Amino acid sequence: MSDPATHTPQTTDLAADLASDEVHELSQLSSSALSQRYQQSLLGVFGTPQRVLVRGAGCHVWDADGKQYLDLLGGIAVNTLGHANPLLTSVITSQLATLGHVSNFFTSPSQIALAEKLLEISGAPAGSKVFFANSGTEANEAALKLTRRNTGTPEAPRTKVIALEQAFHGRTLGALSLTHKEKYRAPFAPLPENVTWIPAGDIEALRAAVDQSVAAVFIEPIQGEAGVKMLSARYLQAAREITREAGALLVFDEVQTGMGRTGSFFASTPVIPDVMTLAKGLGGGFPIGAMIVFGEENCARLTPGDHGTTFGGNPMACAAGLAVIHTIESQNLLEAVKTNGTWLREQLSGIPGVSQVRGAGLLTAFELAEANAPKLVSVALDAGFIINATDENTIRLAPPLVITQEQLETFLTALPQLIANA
Structure with missing residues (x-):
């Protein structure tokens, strides 16, 4: 009898075909169409999904329409090493x-x-x-x-x-x-x-x-x-x-x-x-x-x-x-988290419309002078940034621990206008 742990090219190809058969049709649809399919088949305890995400790499993800986002929430503090980390995978x-x-x-x-x-x-x-x-x-x-x-x-x-x-x-x-x-x-x-x-x-x-x-x-x-x-x-x-x-x-x-x-x-x-x-x-x-x-x-x-x-x-x-x-x-990520988190909060404190900043490491919240945090989440998402509102005033950030200051800077640069548009 053959060793069941032995994987031939034929069985590998079959597995790929089976997987692609299940998702091929859906992968051709737009985010809007996929969202409708979601609502027809999944229990609505989470409401309507904000986007349908299909791929991730590092601190970025892409939706079904091909739009790229900087993930500043990390799956709510889950994606420690970002997306598709080579070692973890x-x-x-x-x-x-x-x-x-x-x-x-x-x-x-x-x-x-x-x-x-x-x-x-x-x-x-x-x-x-x-x-x-x-x-x-x-x-x-x-x-x-x-x-x-x-x-x-x-x-x-x-x-x-x-x-x-x-x-x-x-x-x-x-x-x-x-x-x-x-x-x-x-x-x-x-x-x-x-x-x-x-x-x-x-x-x-x-x-x-x-x-x-x-x-x-x-x-x-x-x-x-x-x-x-x-x-x-x-x-x-x-x-x-x-x-x-x-x-x-x-x-x-x-x-x-x-x-x-x-x-x-x-x-x-x-x-x-x-x-x-x-x-x-x-x-x-x-x-x-x-x-x-x-x-x-x-x-x-x-x-x-x-x-x-x-x-x-x-x-x-x-x-x-x-x-x-x-x-x-x-990778000495604990030191990087301390350094980048402190720098992030310092930068946030100087942004117009931000009334308070708090946190430790890469778990950060900033409060808005006006109560429009949910609207800011929507505006930021349209601009390519994933953030989270914990209440009407407060935005939470919990990006992957591997995020860089250069990546955070893109959000900080955009934030004043995002707040103005919210």
Whole structure:
């Protein structure tokens, strides 16, 4: 019998033909026609797509009409290395040709290697461990289940969870229960958790809220969906001290801020929580989520059979995560992110119509003097720039970590006129 791992030119050609048969008709259509087909066949939870994108390279993408765009959103902080990164593409392709999926009955070298690397770069103490999922909301669901094991005693049960006002932790029911925005939660009430929200960044409010009845506190070090709202290092350290004193678990949601986005691998460094959740940039575009659990005592809270995932930690996703970390380290991207992010915010601060700028690394927000951010997104898109409005006043930028100052300069040069036209 022939070796099934052997790929002849004939089978390669057949695979290409099969793929092209599926998309050939659609690839001949305009963006407008494709958008209509989208609305006929996909559930409209995202509304109408702004464009139909067909190709990417580096920090640029192209739509079905051939128009080029500078991607300043990076798939919402996902495309760490840009689009079609040669190393990432090669690693994923090579892994798929070797071993693509094995289920959670087995493991693989790439899964073990990525777990060990995450423990290393997070400064995890001995006894810490990793759980892999497929997304940020899944990582937060796992964290929420783990924190439920911090039950307290029958005389003093721990039944509460503390989250921050303007927090966003995901859309599945458990993660949604932590998300602050009422319009996200209300249609799906009642939600499972007993959650109290407190003002973000207020140490005294945190101290007052965390007592013996609290099982866990969930914090985003930077609130990305809220408009890149910053929490100070002092606040994060105080959260660690307050939760430890009260016996509550501290969870840092670094889904958007992790993996070099802020110029450090993690925005919360050097504070060590009990649990950290990751996703987005970890796979550079390939779906993956992770929960890092710090310390033996916390790892013991979940035992075999308590949680699971079919696809989580599959060899391809873990190979992608390893490629992302390798590239960040080998190309010294953390320093580049710090330098370019600081320069970008300095330049934005001098642009007419910009009233405030904030951020860290290449996670940046700027507020407009007039409330027209959604219109600016549309005007910028027509001009070839992909940006995002988090509210009526605020624009968020989260470009690939490999973006250059020259590429950012094209946006900065165009921005005054874009604001004037919005």
